[in-house]
Amino acid sequence: MVEKNVVPDIRSYNAKLLGLALEKRSEEGAQLLQCRDKGFVNEGNLDEAKRWYGEIEKSSCALDKWTFETLVLFVCEMGDVEYAFELCKDIFQRRRLVGAALLQPVVDGLVKASMIEEANELVNLRNTNS
Incomplete structure (x- = not known):
């Protein structure tokens, strides 16, 4: 082509x-x-x-870990923390292991956007992820 x-x-x-x-x-x-x-x-x-x-x-x-990491960080950079939150929930639903370094910008963005409930949910998902 x-x-x-x-x-x-x-x-x-x-x-x-x-x-x-x-x-x-x-x-x-x-x-x-x-x-x-x-x-x-x-x-x-x-x-x-x-x-x-x-x-x-x-x-x-x-989806591999690298794809999620790339997309989540990009979405955070672009300021779409709601979508980043949904991506993170997808990560846990798919039972992918991710580090706190990937989740921290999402949690920070959620807190900055006054989405405290969602930030707490993400922290709880991380803490209960095995």
């Missing part, structure tokens, strides 16, 4: 993902989705990063 000056869009990615799924190459499909998500983080595009995270989530791909 690049050689023919065609910019990939959601349709082209969907077609590629479908082809990979039909060939039972789901690991490559998961990597493709994760690369798109991380790419939008690098570009500073919050809306697209969130949209691709949703696509990854819908695909039932196993």
Whole structure:
């Protein structure tokens, strides 16, 4: 596509993902989705990063710790602490182990936004996570 000056869009990615799924190459499909998500983080595009995270989530791909760390920290930097809080709950729901260094900016952001109840919930999730 690049050689023919065609910019990939959601349709082209969907077609590629479908082809990979039909060939039972789901690991490559998961990597493709994760690369798109991380790419939008690098570009500073919050809306697209969130949209691709949703696509990854819908695909039932196993998200790795690095993807969560990258996205949570980016979302915090962009000031969307509510979404960062939801991501952190997803991390615990998926039973991923994360360190306090990842959660601290989210807790700090929640407190700054006067979302004390949510900050306490996140701290409690961390304390009870085994």
